[in-house]
Amino acid sequence: MKIIYCGKTKDVIEGDGATHLYFKDDMTGKDGVFDPGENQVGLTVTGSGRSGLAVSRFFFEKLEANAIPTHYLSSDLEARTMAVKSVTFFGHGLEMICRYRAAGSFLKRYGAYANEEQWLDGYVELTLKDDVRQDPFIGKDALILLGILNEAEYETVVRLTKQISSIIKEELLKRGLELYDIKLEFGRERDTGAILLIDELSAGNMRVYKDNEPVAPLELEKLLLDDHE
Known part of the structure; x- marks a missing residue:
């Protein structure tokens, strides 16, 4: 290896x-x-x-x-x-954040307008993977102008983000857990160019709550998988 x-x-x-x-x-x-x-x-x-x-x-x-x-x-x-x-990646990496409740950086940025845990109805944000610039947020027009993706690809990743987040949200709900937000990443399959969900799908890239309290990463595995064969 x-x-x-x-x-x-x-x-x-x-x-x-x-x-x-x-x-x-x-x-x-x-x-x-x-x-x-x-x-x-x-x-x-x-x-x-x-x-x-x-x-x-x-x-x-x-x-x-x-x-x-x-x-x-x-x-x-x-x-x-x-x-x-x-x-292959979109630019140097593009992440999608699907938000169901106001928390984290969303609340820090928009706290003058948003209330903590306010319902956000699956709102989608996009950020560039760039540690030096603190993963800046970017809009559709800039993504297209900079050649990071085209309009059809933009529509695809937003659609997939909402669809994937909804599936994960419903799986968590079956166990009495609520998804506040989730960060997803997409890329293109090297051989075909097809858009794929990449990276991981763990507690490391989502906020999950139970009875209005945050669920710790290792606890999520127990709550999610203890009854899963």
Whole structure:
């Protein structure tokens, strides 16, 4: 296996003719406190990598059953690896945030107008992956003008974001959990150019609440998978 990219919470490795994601025990946050909205490693929690992979596998399999195009191929929980399709990115990386309730950076930016936990009805925001510039938000017109994607691709990623987020929201609701927001990433399949959901689908990129209290990342796996065979 050869490491081709070292990320904050995952490494991209190649071997046996395939691409794999290795899930680390590092988590995003600040001052030792987990926060899926941060773009820096804030803490290391033993078992979080395996947990994140288990939750990701659960959701990717649900999406596959709903004919959603993703990069997921298979996973090995003990090795903490996920085999994925080879992709290219929109620019240097484009993330979609689907928001159901006002929290995190949305509340920091719009707190003069929005109330905490205000219903946002699946509002979608787009950000560029750029640690130096703190992952700036960007609109449709700028994305097209800068050649990051075209209008048809924009409509596709927004549609898929809403569809995927709704499926995940409903799965969580079955277990008495509420999805406040989720961050998704898309790319193009290298061989076909098809738009795919990429990255992971774990507590590391979503805010989930139970009885109006935030659910910790490792707790999400227990609540979600304890009754799943």
